[in-house]
Amino acid sequence: MRLTRLDIRRLRCLQQVDFRPAPGLNLVTGGNGAGKTSLVEAIHLLGYGRSFRGRVRDGLIRTGSPNLELYAEWLDGQGRTRRAGLRHGGSDWEARLDGAPAPSLTELCAELAVVTFEPGSHELIAGGAEHRRRFLDWALFHVEPAFLPVWRRYARALKQRNALLKRQPAPSALAPWDRELAEAGESLSRLRADYLDRLEPVLAATAREFLPELGEAGLRFLPGWRREDSPLEDALLLARERDVALGYTSLGPHRADWRVDYVGLPGREALSRGQEKLTALACVLAQARAFAADKGEWPLVCLDDLASELDQTHRHQALASVLSSGAQVILTATEAPGDLAGALAPEKRFHVEQGQLHER
Numbered sequence: 324m325r326l327t328r329l330d331i332r333r334l335r336c337l338q339q340v341d342f343r344p345a346p347g348l349n350l351v352t353g354g355n356g357a358g359k360t361s362l363v364e365a366i367h368l369l370g371y372g373r374s375f376r377g378r379v380r381d382g383l384i385r386t387g388s389p390n391l392e393l394y395a396e397w398l399d400g401q402g403r404t405r406r407a408g409l410r411h412g413g414s415d416w417e418a419r420l421d422g423a424p425a426p427s428l429t430e431l432c433a434e435l436a437v438v439t440f441e442p443g444s445h446e447l448i449a450g451g452a453e454h455r456r457r458f459l460d461w462a463l464f465h466v467e468p469a470f471l472p473v474w475r476r477y478a479r480a481l482k483q484r485n486a487l488l489k490r491q492p493a494p495s496a497l498a499p500w501d502r503e504l505a506e507a508g509e510s511l512s513r514l515r516a517d518y519l520d521r522l523e524p525v526l527a528a529t530a531r532e533f534l535p536e537l538g539e540a541g542l543r544f545l546p547g548w549r550r551e552d553s554p555l556e557d558a559l560l561l562a563r564e565r566d567v568a569l570g571y572t573s574l575g576p577h578r579a580d581w582r583v584d585y586v587g588l589p590g591r592e593a594l595s596r597g598q599e600k601l602t603a604l605a606c607v608l609a610q611a612r613a614f615a616a617d618k619g620e621w622p623l624v625c626l627d628d629l630a631s632e633l634d635q636t637h638r639h640q641a642l643a644s645v646l647s648s649g650a651q652v653i654l655t656a657t658e659a660p661g662d663l664a665g666a667l668a669p670e671k672r673f674h675v676e677q678g679q680l681h682e683r
């Protein structure tokens with residue numbers, strides 16, 4: 324997909340910004356606090372329904388304004404122009420897709436595929452499991468039509484089982500919910516495991532470009548219970564008494580996780596901070612590549628403040644690898660990097676200052 328237009332109104336310091344990116348590399352420069360990340364957050368919001376810095380109600384709307392507005396146009400894989408608009412007031416929102424009201428933000432996000440690497444992205448490796456589950460589920464949401472209904476069914480059953488657990492039921496009263504949770508949970512785990520199997524060789528190839536010294540990268544799926552020992556329904560049965568005492572469901576796909584292991588390293592703890600960041604970048608780019616292989620088009624790639632995360636060699640490698648595939652990239656930096664030339668020369672340059680965007 325290729326973003327051709329993004330109008331931003333009242334998002335953080337961006338009162339009124341009209342962004343017209345080029346198909347390839349777009350460089351956005353600006354000093355600290357100028358609004359570069361806010362621009363990336365606007366794109367991310369359309370693709371995920373939230374910012375990577377939190378929900379809309381957590382400060383994304385310009386102070387003193389009742390809401391923010393976004394309007395985007397992009398070309399899809401068939402060259403058709405698509406349009407989306409979003410007005411978000413924090414708790415209430417209104418969205419339109421191709422001129423018609425969008426019944427849910429999910430529907431809007433399904434149309435605009437965006438991957439983002441930003442200074443917080445190393446959490447994908449160093450942070451809690453929810454970051455990695457979100458990463459996994461984003462990909463499945465886009466490439467696997469069976470995913471969303473199964474995920475919703477699981478979330479509903481989990482909510483109901485947890486509500487019941489809070490009332491300290493007799494353990495046998497959990498049986499119907501265990502069955503429902505287990506059925507949806509087994510399907511969800513199969514989809515996640517299959518996706519990670521497909522992603523693994525793509526990640527290994529990407530990691531080889533960035534971190535060849537660590538040896539082959541592999542992915543290990545942790546489904547949220549000892550899946551190799553027992554089906555989920557049996558595991559839930561065995562956990563009933565404990566769950567009643569705890570008041571919540573202690574195992575299942577809502578506790579799933581995955582990790583990257585390198586042949587040359589004994590464990591994740593052994594990664595340096597720079598290696599964590601490079602591994603996170605390899606994961607994000609591998610996900611974009613796997614998406615392109617499945618869907619026949621690249622997601623929009625946003626690289627916020629890449630220079631603060633990576634040395635010049637790795638920055639070059641990452642950009643060269645993404646741009647050679649024809650992806651559209653939005654790259655932000657405090658200063659224009661002096662080394663972006665030849666195949667890495669930006670097609671368009673923008674500068675943000677005090678929330679105003681200028682094309683250079």
Ligand SMILES: Nc1ncnc2c1ncn2[C@@H]1O[C@H](COP(=O)(O)OP(=O)(O)OP(=O)(O)O)[C@@H](O)[C@H]1O
Pocket residue numbers: 334335336337353354355356357358359360361362382383384385386628657
């Ligand atoms: N709700 C808000 N209303 C108005 N201004 C806000 C709001 N939230 C944040 N800001 C301001 O918007 C700016 C946000 O800047 P942003 O994070 O996009 O900067 P940046 O160019 O990425 O900077 P850096 O290089 O420091 O990361 C800051 O100046 C901040 O004070």
